[in-house]
Amino acid sequence: MSAPLLEVRDLRTHFLTRAGVAKAVDGVSFSLGRGEILGLVGESGSGKSVTGFSLLGLVDPPGRIVGGSIRFDGRELVGLPPAEMRALRGRRLAMVFQDPQATLNPVLSIGAQMALAVRAHEAVSERAALARAAAVLARVGIPDAARRLGAYPHEFSGGMRQRVAIATALLHGPDLIVADEPTTALDVSIQAQILAEMKSLAAESGTALIWISHDLATVSALADRVLVMYAGRIVETGPVGAVLRAPIHPYTRGLLDSLPAMAAPGQRLRQIPGTAPSLLAVPAGCAFAPRCPRADAACGAPPPEARLPDRLALCHHPIEVAA
């Protein structure tokens, strides 16, 4: 196997707040191959978005990457001078955010802001930049793209705006796109359109994709591998079908059992008791232990790795599954 496109080792991103140190990401490691789709799943406050922001060097104070390494195509991104990071961001690494309303500039036409993004990295004429913009807009399924370059964001629907944001991310044919809950704000029927397009775009262009979401169903339909986060740490990772069919970690199991689709209509759902811990006071040892049905005294110590071929969970009492 060739070297992975992205290799994250023991990444730690902390927020130094007045109330204490919030360990939003605390020792996350994973790798990603070219063209691979990784689903990053977790509930609010699990650190999944901060992980995404860390990859692109977009963590603002009081947040800071306090340790670990992010190797992207052989290059270390942690500690990279801002100018060099800017040269990479948008060109080889791109991001799509949850709310296209907030990420598009409302006073620039779609064409003008996309041309700016093109020319930020390449010395081409305005005309050539606009032609490139029209071409990628057409690729993400915006009809009559060349004519719509003059339109402003408010003239587009939510789904169309998210397509523009995705098209902007695609402008330079990046190696990696990090998408943070890109379809959460959209309606079901529009969400399916975007998912279908992302999947075929990733396959066509060989772009690797990190899809950050709280929605297991979306991730199961899109991703090759899944990574489940809880309280700033990875609890389980592996091929998406295998993990969701037979999770090793009790948290992944609990998350699945919480879904209404997993119970007969009208029956009680198997809920996870309690709430996620504050990131200011993550329990020592296994952070999930206070809510875990399998927890015992051993869980006060940091959880060991439970490995299966191609799979990993961090747990003292992993659920037995057939390899």
Place this chain on the structure above:
Amino acid sequence: MTGLVVAEGLTRRFDPRLSLGDRIAALLGAAVETRPVRAVTDVSFVVRQGETLGLVGESGCGKSTLGRMVAGILPPTSGTVRIGGAPVMRGGRKTTTRIQTVFQDPFASLNPRRRIGKIISEGPLAHGLVTRARVPAFVAEWLARVGLDPAVATRFPHQFSGGQRQRVAIARALAMKPDILVCDEPVASLDVSIQAQILNLFLELREALGLTCLFISHDLSVVRHVSHRVAIMYLGRIVEVGPAAQVYAAPRHPYTRALLDSVPRLRLDDAAVSFRPIAGELPSPLAPPPGCAFHPRCPRASERCRRERPELAASAEEAAVACHHPHEDPVA
């Protein structure tokens, strides 16, 4: 068909508020929006005693507007809502406490400057459902009932998480001893594990109190889980209604079918997934398409669909569909 809640011909239009300047500008041909939004048009349904009716649709379909009219919060432009024969509103004012609402956003629906105990007891006190002397015991009882520590009665909403706040909102609604509960996206803003806790609480209280419910959500799996019957809305109208099991297993309206097909399902095998999205965009409620509002996106549309709007017609026992070319009825 008789029901505890009977809605007849409910319509709600929102007219744009135009200043004199706007009107003059519009007359002079400026781009001022003068068309009304038709949020809900001619909707009739019943909710029977002890039943939960699920109301599903995408954003802008009018489901929340409909819920607010049923709850007596928003006066309809025309049509009526009756509970046990008595109108919910008279002269633009709610006339009953028999129906209460749990809203989507527990951050916005709880007064941030009131203590939890006051939030829960204010309504029952005003309506004489509890005496002032009994308020502390009353509040403690309701907090325990929704799974909160009775000691939190003196706290403020900001001291709670989203799931806990939704428990408070449920306690506030049920403390009014309603027969009917309108739930408008009660779990949409919650995390998956918290959502399951709130849904379980809802199922438990519904059973214990014998509640009749209108449950509004865009989440098809949540609605399936809690509803006996479901109504599907598209652009201000109900397009299909029927027993939940039947509508989900064999949808008859092409929109219902497309909506169910487009939802990503939890995939537990390694087979490739093909998405089947609905083509096109939701039309604007300012200018709904003529004929059947779904025809521009419908694979079954014919010339007739472009001209003539299909009425919601009973298609089988308890079920109805508004379509000129519905899918086969599996029962008939």
